[in-house]
Amino acid sequence: MKQFIILAICVMYFSTCVSQVITRKVLNQEEAAQCDCLKNWHWLKETFENNDAGFQWAIDKKGMERYQQFCDSIEVELKKASDIYECEKIIKDWGKFFRKGHFFVGLNQFTQAAEAPVNTETVHYSIETVKAQIQELKDTLIGIWHSHPYTIGIVRDTINLNRKYVGFIIKSEVEEWKEGEVKVEFFEAHPQLSANLYLRDHSLWKTNARLISDAELIIGNSKFLNTLKIDPLEQQLLSTANPLFFNLSDETALLRIPSFNSAKTDEINTLIKLNEKSILSHKNLIIDLRGNDGGSDYSWREIIPFIYTNPIKTIGVEFYSTLLNRSLYYDNLPFFRRIIANKHIRKSKKNDGKFVVRDSFFIQKLKTIHPQPQKVIILVDEDCVSSAEQFIFAAKQSTKTTIYGKQTFGALDVSNLVRVFTPDNCFLMSYKVV
Numbered sequence: 001m002k003q004f005i006i007l008a009i010c011v012m013y014f015s016t017c018v019s020q021v022i023t024r025k026v027l028n029q030e031e032a033a034q035c036d037c038l039k040n041w042h043w044l045k046e047t048f049e050n051n052d053a054g055f056q057w058a059i060d061k062k063g064m065e066r067y068q069q070f071c072d073s074i075e076v077e078l079k080k081a082s083d084i085y086e087c088e089k090i091i092k093d094w095g096k097f098f099r100k101g102h103f104f105v106g107l108n109q110f111t112q113a114a115e116a117p118v119n120t121e122t123v124h125y126s127i128e129t130v131k132a133q134i135q136e137l138k139d140t141l142i143g144i145w146h147s148h149p150y151t152i153g154i155v156r157d158t159i160n161l162n163r164k165y166v167g168f169i170i171k172s173e174v175e176e177w178k179e180g181e182v183k184v185e186f187f188e189a190h191p192q193l194s195a196n197l198y199l200r201d202h203s204l205w206k207t208n209a210r211l212i213s214d215a216e217l218i219i220g221n222s223k224f225l226n227t228l229k230i231d232p233l234e235q236q237l238l239s240t241a242n243p244l245f246f247n248l249s250d251e252t253a254l255l256r257i258p259s260f261n262s263a264k265t266d267e268i269n270t271l272i273k274l275n276e277k278s279i280l281s282h283k284n285l286i287i288d289l290r291g292n293d294g295g296s297d298y299s300w301r302e303i304i305p306f307i308y309t310n311p312i313k314t315i316g317v318e319f320y321s322t323l324l325n326r327s328l329y330y331d332n333l334p335f336f337r338r339i340i341a342n343k344h345i346r347k348s349k350k351n352d353g354k355f356v357v358r359d360s361f362f363i364q365k366l367k368t369i370h371p372q373p374q375k376v377i378i379l380v381d382e383d384c385v386s387s388a389e390q391f392i393f394a395a396k397q398s399t400k401t402t403i404y405g406k407q408t409f410g411a412l413d414v415s416n417l418v419r420v421f422t423p424d425n426c427f428l429m430s431y432k433v434v
Contacts, residue, residue: 035426037087038078043422044091044105044429045071048098052431053320053355058098070097084426085206091427100410104430108421120202121182123168125155134228140214141165141186141193145224146239149173152183152224164188176200184209184219195219212383223291237288243268245275252284253373255303260387261295272302279306285373287395290405294386303391305366307376309399312364314390317416317434318355321348325433328418364394376401384408 049055059067074094081087088107095105130153133142137156142165145152151171157163167184169177177183177200185196186209195209197220207220215229216238225239237244237256243264244256253275257268272279279285285306304312319325330338330345338345348356378395380388380403389408395401416434421427 035084035087035424037081037084038075040422040424040427041074041078041087041091041094044427045094047324047420048429048431051320051322051324051433052098052103053318053433054099054103062097067097070094088427103432104428106428108425108428120198122178122180123159123166123182124180125153125166125168127153127170129153129155140211141217143226143228144170145217146227146235147219147222147224148239148241150177150183151227154184154186157185164193174200176202197222238291243271245271245278247278247282248286251282252286253279253282254286254288255279256288257300257303258291259293259295260297260299260391261293262299263295265296265299268299269302280370280372283372283374285376286379287376288379289384289388289391290379290381291383292385292388293383294388294390297387297390299387300391300394304364304394305368306370306373307395307398307400308366309369310397312394312397314362314364314394318357319344319348319434321351321354321356323352324420325418328420329416329433374400378403380405380408382406382409 071094074090077090077093078087081090084107091105095103127144130142130144133139133155139156142154142156145154145167149172150169152167153170154165154167157166160166163185165186166182167186169179169181169183172178183198186193187195193209195207197205197207199205205220209217209219211217215226217224217226223238225235227235230238233246238258240256241258243258244254246254246256248254255272255275260268287303287307319329326345326348330341333341344356376395376398378392378401380392384392385408389410392403392408396403416432417430418433419428419430422429
């Protein structure tokens with residue numbers, strides 16, 4: 001039993017996709033405007049090239065000559081950047097060279113939030129305007145969209161011709177926002193819409209927006225759902241950030257897990273404990289992971305007993321050992337976890353600049369195979385990422401489970417995210433160390 005507990009802790013630590021967060025000074029708007037765009041990019045580029053676990057793989061696949069030519073073009077564009085926001089967009093384009101996920105670079109998240117609130121505009125569009133434009137224009141962006149705590153109407157702006165669409169508050173569950181106030185503005189930019197999104201304190205965030213479908217819209221980091229296109233249950237499932245459980249019928253139960261973020265672990269475990277008897281009394285179980293943005297493998301450990309039929313094999317990881325990576329990954333470990341990792345830390349220090357294998361694989365064995373649920377459907381889509389994909393990998397090894405939906409994002413080649421800030425705190429970069 002003790003060996004199993006230690007193994008479980010090791011698996012949790014070495015296969016969990018978690019972020020080591022470094023607290024930095026909050027920049028104000030004036031300080032952000034003084035950021036040296038080119039200098040910051042040079043620092044980010046060198047740091048990434050020397051420390052990211054997937055950098056060499058990308059170079060081997062695409063070629064150093066191609067990469068150098070791409071970097072030359074990025075530098076030319078950065079020298080032309082008119083402001084820090086344009087600089088950010090160009091640097092983000094540089095990041096797309098390496099992989100589509102498990103990498104982020106952008107302005108210090110506090111920089112934009114620290115900006116002073118702007119004067120809020122009020123428009124006189126209404127729900128009737130939205131419905132009339134839907135009939136007239138057949139434009140999929142026009143609609144009534146919800147993302148807690150806001151319901152907004154999006155219409156073609158026929159008054160302010162400097163923007164293509166405007167999103168205004170129809171209903172707000174926070175007192176900072178009132179009906180009719182402009183929550184978001186959209187401008188044409190290929191291949192996405194650029195957007196001005198006004199945050200809870202009415203400060204401005206320049207970001208991008210994209211339609212996933214005629215029912216789902218991403219603005220910055222928020223997903224909005226078209227309330228005219230989705231039935232109430234589906235809207236409830238897709239709009240919440242919290243885990244949910246439903247008894248759909250006498251035979252079928254549904255478990256909705258929108259995120260495996262470590263902050264949700266206790267909430268997920270509590271929900272499972274409260275509904276354990278109900279889950280085990282149903283013939284069928286649906287586990288809805290659509291949009292699950294990953295987080296911690298530990299967040300899905302309590303789900304495994306419901307789907308388990310035979311030992312589950314988990315592939316181990318290779319840690320890319322550098323001075324910076326060891327500092328970011330190990331220095332802030334709690335005492336107990338550091339003791340467990342101590343042997344690996346010593347091994348890593350002796351292999352600077354190399355990949356260090358902790359264990360080639362782990363085997364998880366449970367004593368009990370529950371007779372019910374007999375069938376488990378796991379719903380997935382292209383936004384299932386990282387730890388969600390690790391769960392799917394484990395779930396596919398059960399004879400009970402069927403994976404249904406779209407191909408997932410694809411972010412298990414490199415994992416375990418760490419974060420660094422540029423020396424002037426202007427930019428944040430998240431990259432992978434295993």
